Each structure stands twice: as C-alpha cells, then as structure tokens.
Amino acid sequence: MKILVIGAGIAGLAMARVLTRLKIDFDIVEKRGRNDEHGTGIALPFNAVRCLKQLGLYAPLMEKAHKVSSITYGKTNGSVLSRAKLTSKPFKDDIFVALLRKDLQAILMEGLEDKIEFSCEATQFNEQKSSIEVHFNGNKASAQYGLVIAADGVYSAVRRYFEPQDSSTLVHPVKCWRFVGHLANHGLEPTYLFGKTDVFMAYPISADRIYGYAHVLADKTVPYHSLNNLEQLRLFFSDYSDPIPQLLAQLHVRDILPGRVVSVAKPLFHRRRVAFIGDASSACSPLLQQGAASAFEDVLTLGSCLERQMQQQGSIKMALNEYKNERSSRVQWIMNYSDKPYRALRKMNNPIISGLRNCLIRLRGPLNVTGWKRLAKMPGPF
Numbered sequence: 001m002k003i004l005v006i007g008a009g010i011a012g013l014a015m016a017r018v019l020t021r022l023k024i025d026f027d028i029v030e031k032r033g034r035n036d037e038h039g040t041g042i043a044l045p046f047n048a049v050r051c052l053k054q055l056g057l058y059a060p061l062m063e064k065a066h067k068v069s070s071i072t073y074g075k076t077n078g079s080v081l082s083r084a085k086l087t088s089k090p091f092k093d094d095i096f097v098a099l100l101r102k103d104l105q106a107i108l109m110e111g112l113e114d115k116i117e118f119s120c121e122a123t124q125f126n127e128q129k130s131s132i133e134v135h136f137n138g139n140k141a142s143a144q145y146g147l148v149i150a151a152d153g154v155y156s157a158v159r160r161y162f163e164p165q166d167s168s169t170l171v172h173p174v175k176c177w178r179f180v181g182h183l184a185n186h187g188l189e190p191t192y193l194f195g196k197t198d199v200f201m202a203y204p205i206s207a208d209r210i211y212g213y214a215h216v217l218a219d220k221t222v223p224y225h226s227l228n229n230l231e232q233l234r235l236f237f238s239d240y241s242d243p244i245p246q247l248l249a250q251l252h253v254r255d256i257l258p259g260r261v262v263s264v265a266k267p268l269f270h271r272r273r274v275a276f277i278g279d280a281s282s283a284c285s286p287l288l289q290q291g292a293a294s295a296f297e298d299v300l301t302l303g304s305c306l307e308r309q310m311q312q313q314g315s316i317k318m319a320l321n322e323y324k325n326e327r328s329s330r331v332q333w334i335m336n337y338s339d340k341p342y343r344a345l346r347k348m349n350n351p352i353i354s355g356l357r358n359c360l361i362r363l364r365g366p367l368n369v370t371g372w373k374r375l376a377k378m379p380g381p382f
C-alpha cells in the first residue's frame with residue numbers, strides 16, 4: 001500500500017515523519033517552490049508540545065522556541081482584566097512556547113527535503129476498486145495509491161474535489177494582521193489587549209522579538225483601503241497602551257501578513273480512500289492556537305490507527321473509521337469553543353455586551369487559558 005500526502009505544511013510534514021517511522025511507503029507533493037517562505041510566528045500550547053515530544057522533536061524545538069509562563073488579558077489602556085499562570089495544575093509538567101513559523105517548518109522538514117516533490121499539485125483523482133489513481137501537474141507521472149492524505153490547508157482543493165457540495169468554509173467578519181517585530185529586552189509574557197471588537201496580541205518568541213496578531217471588524221477598514229497595512233495598524237491601534245506603540249513604531253510594512261480569519265463549520269475526517277488532516281479537516285479560529293496542535297493530534301491518531309490495522313491485517317476503511325471516531329468529539333469541541341467569540345464579535349459593538357465579556361474574563365480568567373484547561377482534561381492522543 002503506497003500513500004500520497006498532499007501538502008508539505010505543518011500537517012503534511014508531521015504525517016510524513018510518522019509514515020517514515022512506520023516504514024510505510026509514501027510520496028509527498030507540495031505546490032509551493034522549494035525556497036518559498038511564508039508565515040510569521042506561531043504559538044504552540046501544551047498539547048502541541050506534547051505531540052512534538054512524541055514525534056521525537058522536543059530537543060530541536062527547545063533550541064529554537066521561547067518558553068512562556070503566563071497569559072495576561074487587559075483593556076486598551078493596559079489595565080489588567082485577568083492573568084493566569086501556565087505553570088500550575090493541570091499544566092504542571094507541560095510547557096507553552098512560541099517561535100518563528102519558518103523554524104517550526106524547518107524542524108519538521110529535517111531529513112525529508114529530498115522526499116518532497118515541490119511545485120507539484122495533484123490535479124485529478126480516479127477512484128478504482130482498491131486504489132486511487134492520481135494525476136499531477138508538472139513532470140510527476142500519474143500513480144496508484146492505496147490511501148491519499150489531504151494536508152492541503154484551509155482552502156483544500158482535495159476537499160472540494162471529493163465534497164463538491166461542501167459549503168462549510170466560514171469567513172469571519174474580521175481583517176487580521178500577523179507579524180514578527182523587534183522589541184529589545186522586552187521582558188514580556190503574552191499579552192492580549194481588548195477594545196470593544198478589536199484585539200491586539202503580543203506574544204514573545206525570543207528575548208527581543210514579538211509575534212503580533214491584531215484584528216478589527218472588516219467593515220471598519222473599508223474607508224481606509226488606500227492605506228497600507230502598517231498605516232492601518234497604526235490608525236486602529238494608536239490609542240493602545242504599551243507595548244503596542246513601541247512595536248508598531250519599529251515595524252516594517254513588508255513584515256506584516258494581512259488576511260481574514262477562516263475556519264470550517266464541519267470537520268471532515270475521511271471520504272472513501274482519502275483522509276483529511278490539519279486545516280483541510282478542521283481549520284478553526286485562532287483563539288486557542290490549536291492549528292498546529294490539532295494537526296499533530298490528527299497525525300498521531302491517524303498514524304496509530306494505520307499501525308493497528310496493519311498489525312491486525314485490517315483494512316484502510318477500518319483505520320479511517322477509527323480515526324474519525326477517535327478525533328470527532330475533541331475536534332468538534334475545539335472548533336465550537338474557538339469560533340464562538342468570532343461569531344459574537346459584532347454584538348461587542350454594544351458597550352453593555354463588551355462590558356459583560358470583560359466581567360466574564362475577570363471572573364473566569366483569560367478565555368484561551370480556560371479553554372486549554374478543559375482540553376487538558378479531555379482524552380487526547382498522548
């Protein structure tokens with residue numbers, strides 16, 4: 001049985017590592033060129049780090065990553081709404097880190113460079129009795145596979161191919177910006193400042209660099225479309241307190257990655273001989289920073305289902321059903337929890353409702369930490 005992995009992002013690379021460990025023959029294709037770089041920073045909560053440990057990547061991760069130990073939520077003027085430690089129960093033996101996305105990509109890619117076929121896209125799938133014939137663009141010849149693993153991200157073309165009726169992509173009503181900026185000797189722990197509908201996150205990824213994420217309601221940006229991304233950030237966040245003005249003062253427009261927050265309404269784990277992992281399966285909003293973690297959990301679960309069925313002389317179909325059963329409820333919970341604030345965002349324009357949200361944060365603690373605590377108590381693939 002040969003497997004095809006489509007996409008060499010976080011999910012596809014982690015999958016390739018697991019297949020290598022299981023000694024399963026596979027191809028992996030990636031539509032980007034070999035040297036194309038993308039991305040800014042990435043924050044990895046406890047479950048992403050647990051998964052990377054299982055993938056045998058803890059040491060290289062800790063060489064590149066910055067450890068954080070608390071989360072603060074505040075108002076735009078800097079007054080603290082709530083603060084939570086990440087070093088006590090249930091996270092006593094866990095760590096939370098952040099790093100450059102390209103460093104995480106390099107850690108996952110180590111040893112796989114020659115295996116990946118870059119600038120190559122799967123274009124057509126012909127289902128046969130016990131395999132799928134896949135056609136590619138470029139020089140790669142068509143081939144038969146026992147299983148296709150779609151790791152091609154939130155706009156998954158494979159998902160659209162196998163689920164043409166699927167209209168579950170949700171584009172949330174925010175414009176967001178991500179960047180990595182310099183801030184010498186900042187001494188910061190992750191800090192989130194909330195306006196009514198806006199938010200600015202400053203998450204340290206080294207002693208002098210910050211991973212930033214900010215969003216505003218997309219409608220707000222319409223009159224300012226002629227401003228560049230840095231000018232827009234400075235316009236919308238000019239009255240935010242430290243460290244936002246210092247960060248924005250030193251930022252270059254080329255370092256900013258603008259976008260929309262996109263998630264999927266309904267997870268998809270498999271369709272016939274195709275498994276879906278990572279964002280292609282269950283992209284969710286960034287509140288819980290579960291993008292990489294959930295991709296790694298998919299990979300570890302699918303890997304152990306395939307291994308079990310190989311040992312028991314079972315079938316691909318059984319492995320895929322097990323994969324869906326083991327992942328469904330955890331993934332659904334993550335998606336609901338992460339999407340909820342984005343769905344309610346417009347209502348925050350009402351000062352009473354955003355005031356109530358702030359009271360809730362004061363009472364229960366930062367929303368992401370509350371969510372991570374719940375996740376730590378649910379069964380996962382560790």
Ligand SMILES: Cc1cc2nc3c(=O)[nH]c(=O)nc-3n(C[C@H](O)[C@H](O)[C@H](O)COP(=O)(O)OP(=O)(O)OC[C@H]3O[C@@H](n4cnc5c(N)ncnc54)[C@H](O)[C@@H]3O)c2cc1C
Nearest residue numbers: 007009010011030031043121152153278279286289291292
């Ligand atoms: C604003 C924002 C902030 C975020 N912050 C965080 C964070 O701090 N922490 C976190 O864990 N997650 C975060 N995420 C989510 C995270 O980026 C994704 O969940 C993660 O990248 C998913 O990995 P993936 O491999 O599934 O998809 P991707 O990273 O999108 O990789 C898919 C790959 O497939 C390739 N591809 C696409 N189509 C094809 C094709 N047809 N053929 C071949 N290759 C193809 C693409 O080129 C790409 O390399 C954030 C997301 C957003 C939008």
